[in-house]
Amino acid sequence: MLQIIKNEWRFFVRSRIFLSISIAFIAILLLSVFLGNYQTQKQQQTHQNAKDHVRQQWVSIDEMNPHSAAHYGTYVFKPSNLLSSLDEGVNTVTGNVLRVEGHVQNEIIHSEASQMQAVSRFGKLKPSLLLQYIVPLLLIFLAFNTVSNEKQTGRLKLLVLQGAKPLQIILSKALSVWLYGVLLLTFILLVYGVLNFQSLNSEILIRTGLFFLTYCLYYFIISGLTVFFSARWQNATLSLTSMLGIWIIWTLFLPNILMSSVEKWNSLPSRNEFQSAMKEDRSKGLDGHNPADKRGIALKEKVLKEYGVDSLSQLPINFDGMRMQADEDYGNSVWDKHFGNNRDILQKQKKNFQLGGMVNPFISLQNTSMGFMASDNLHHQEFLLQVENYRRVFIKMLNDKQTFGGSKTGNWGWKEDNAFFKSVPDFDYKPTQISVVLPNYILDMFFMMLWSILVVVLIVLGTKKIQIV
Amino acid sequence: MIQLQNVNKSFKGDLAIQNLNLNVNKGEILGLLGANGAGKSTTINMLLGFLKPDSGKVSINKIDTTHNSQETRKLVGYIPENVNLYPYLSGLENLDYFCKLAGLKYTKSQLETYLTTCGLASEAHNKKVGGYSKGMRQKVGIAIAYAKKAKVYLLDEPASGLDPLASNELSILLKKLASEGATILMASHDIFRVREVCNRIGILKNGVLVKELHSKNVSANELETLYLQFMQN
Numbered sequence: 001m002l003q004i005i006k007n008e009w010r011f012f013v014r015s016r017i018f019l020s021i022s023i024a025f026i027a028i029l030l031l032s033v034f035l036g037n038y039q040t041q042k043q044q045q046t047h048q049n050a051k052d053h054v055r056q057q058w059v060s061i062d063e064m065n066p067h068s069a070a071h072y073g074t075y076v077f078k079p080s081n082l083l084s085s086l087d088e089g090v091n092t093v094t095g096n097v098l099r100v101e102g103h104v105q106n107e108i109i110h111s112e113a114s115q116m117q118a119v120s121r122f123g124k125l126k127p128s129l130l131l132q133y134i135v136p137l138l139l140i141f142l143a144f145n146t147v148s149n150e151k152q153t154g155r156l157k158l159l160v161l162q163g164a165k166p167l168q169i170i171l172s173k174a175l176s177v178w179l180y181g182v183l184l185l186t187f188i189l190l191v192y193g194v195l196n197f198q199s200l201n202s203e204i205l206i207r208t209g210l211f212f213l214t215y216c217l218y219y220f221i222i223s224g225l226t227v228f229f230s231a232r233w234q235n236a237t238l239s240l241t242s243m244l245g246i247w248i249i250w251t252l253f254l255p256n257i258l259m260s261s262v263e264k265w266n267s268l269p270s271r272n273e274f275q276s277a278m279k280e281d282r283s284k285g286l287d288g289h290n291p292a293d294k295r296g297i298a299l300k301e302k303v304l305k306e307y308g309v310d311s312l313s314q315l316p317i318n319f320d321g322m323r324m325q326a327d328e329d330y331g332n333s334v335w336d337k338h339f340g341n342n343r344d345i346l347q348k349q350k351k352n353f354q355l356g357g358m359v360n361p362f363i364s365l366q367n368t369s370m371g372f373m374a375s376d377n378l379h380h381q382e383f384l385l386q387v388e389n390y391r392r393v394f395i396k397m398l399n400d401k402q403t404f405g406g407s408k409t410g411n412w413g414w415k416e417d418n419a420f421f422k423s424v425p426d427f428d429y430k431p432t433q434i435s436v437v438l439p440n441y442i443l444d445m446f447f448m449m450l451w452s453i454l455v456v457v458l459i460v461l462g463t464k465k466i467q468i469v
Numbered sequence: 470m471i472q473l474q475n476v477n478k479s480f481k482g483d484l485a486i487q488n489l490n491l492n493v494n495k496g497e498i499l500g501l502l503g504a505n506g507a508g509k510s511t512t513i514n515m516l517l518g519f520l521k522p523d524s525g526k527v528s529i530n531k532i533d534t535t536h537n538s539q540e541t542r543k544l545v546g547y548i549p550e551n552v553n554l555y556p557y558l559s560g561l562e563n564l565d566y567f568c569k570l571a572g573l574k575y576t577k578s579q580l581e582t583y584l585t586t587c588g589l590a591s592e593a594h595n596k597k598v599g600g601y602s603k604g605m606r607q608k609v610g611i612a613i614a615y616a617k618k619a620k621v622y623l624l625d626e627p628a629s630g631l632d633p634l635a636s637n638e639l640s641i642l643l644k645k646l647a648s649e650g651a652t653i654l655m656a657s658h659d660i661f662r663v664r665e666v667c668n669r670i671g672i673l674k675n676g677v678l679v680k681e682l683h684s685k686n687v688s689a690n691e692l693e694t695l696y697l698q699f700m701q702n
Binding site: 003004007010011014015153154155157158159160161162163164468469 | 514517519520539542543545546547549551552553554555557558562566567568569570571572610613617
């Protein structure tokens with residue numbers, strides 16, 4: 001087998017057309033890695049500047065009423081990670097700025113796509129674009145006539161007479177082409193590693209390793225299937241047509257069709273529906289700014305009883321802060337219900353879409369590629385959850401200060417000094433660890449492996465029917 | 470060495486070979502003459518183990534090619550009408566590659582000796598096969614079989630398209646191989662070449678061996694007349 005693989009590679013290396021295409025393609029890949037890296041670093045810098053600026057604004061508050069500060073709020077910026085320079089996933093469309101304030105959970109805004117030029121919206125030059133769409137095409141063009149050419153020239157007869165088994169020949173040819181894809185992939189990852197050497201850590205290495213593994217599996221599926229067709233069909237045109245057809249169906253049609261179907265089966269409420277439902281549920285709760293609110297009055301009675309006093313003025317605390325926090329707690333439960341519902345629907349969508357990997361390994365590749373590069377919707381949802389958790393801590397700290405900081409009920413003019421605002425922690429994003437989210441991608445990996453085994457089975461069975469004369 | 474006993478072969482109901490009996494002994498060259506579709510290539514493919522006879526027995530060195538093709542192929546060198554080698558490799562590299570596939574490892578000088586023995590000029594050894602003439606490729610093809618130490622050579626129209634000089638060189642080479650003990654079966658249209666090279670000649674018509682004769686008993690003109698008679702009847 002090794003001899004056949006070596007011979008195939010001698011052909012690759014000695015073919016001027018192949019070499020020219022490879023050099024041009026590697027140059028484009030390099031460019032994509034450099035650009036991706038440059039964009040990510042630029043985004044990281046911009047993100048850091050904006051974060052510093054907003055924090056500076058916050059810690060510069062001289063004196064302010066804590067609840068006014070809750071309305072004043074702050075901003076949280078979604079950090080771009082190094083991994084997303086390989087696969088940007090949903091990051092361009094999800095937005096990257098969230099306003100954090102009292103009473104309300106704002107939506108993330110300012111997606112990169114919304115700020116792009118019209119042409120750029122069709123997709124940026126990222127390594128994932130080339131690795132997912134173009135490398136498989138190259139593999140198809142390399143593999144479609146590897147066996148049919150041997151048959152047509154009569155060399156297959158000579159090879160078999162020299163003792164090579166048809167299965168060995170076909171598997172070797174598939175592996176030769178596959179190795180080309182693996183080599184391109186390795187090259188990309190090495191360049192990426194060199195460019196980001198200082199920032200590499202075990203998390204990035206594990207994620208990149210898994211990324212590498214899934215692409216290797218996908219390239220094997222493509223190479224093996226193309227070589228199988230090349231061996232099975234009598235002429236090369238037929239095998240090329242078959243594989244191009246599969247490529248079009250797998251990469252262009254099926255993902256869109258499946259995604260639309262999945263969205264129909266498990267549809268998310270529209271933005272308006274979501275907001276209306278939130279507003280309605282919220283209206284059933286306590287209104288922190290309305291002293292005449294029935295639930296507010298009930299809370300007041302309860303607190304007065306607890307403290308054993310008759311009026312708010314006798315309370316050693318500021319009831320306004322307590323009412324605000326009760327309002328906040330209720331709002332949080334409403335948000336948990338609706339956001340949780342959305343998360344459930346998104347999980348169902350993801351699960352159903354993942355099942356598409358049964359008929360289309362490209363879906364599994366896309367899922368794992370985005371997932372391992374921490375740029376899929378799952379990671380985005382994790383970010384949103386962390387922001388909401390921060391918002392709750394942030395607002396509670398302000399409300400608690402209002403309640404227990406020494407002011408009296410109704411004293412809206414009371415202010416806290418700068419030291420307090422400095423003590424409020426900044427948002428610190430904890431990137432989701434791969435060990436936590438890995439189970440979400442097991443199904444994708446399973447389908448990719450299943451497809452790889454299927455391709456081997458096809459090759460083994462197909463070889464038995466191969467006509468040498 | 471080569472034996473076909475009562476062999477019949479048909480394709481989709483059309484008889485390609487009918488009750489063929491043939492023996493080629495060690496050191497002997499048998500030429501099979503016949504028009505296109507006479508069954509020459511089918512006979513060779515059965516000997517190579519790529520086609521199974523419907524009935525009868527095909528064997529090489531007393532080993533059945535149908536059931537033990539892996540074994541018999543080790544004994545066989547096959548030279549088709551067009552020896553299509555890898556054009557991006559030199560003659561030497563092609564020979565090296567095919568030898569390695571057969572599990573044979575030779576030094577460069579040994580490979581060069583094989584090529585030279587088979588008539589390929591040493592200047593051509595390291596040139597890409599893409600620039601070789603048909604005759605040169607035939608020589609590399611024979612060198613592959615020779616280096617494999619084939620006991621049996623099966624040639625399918627080997628002289629077709631060769632210029633007279635190359636064709637003559639091929640004749641000399643085949644005689645040399647036979648003198649070294651090789652058993653050769655050569656299918657051809659070329660009456661004169663077959664008459665010159667082969668010890669015995671068989672004429673195939675529609676899958677039937679209609680005539681078998683010794684070449685020393687017949688002149689080239691007589692053979693042509695005989696061949697045309699059979700073809701026209």
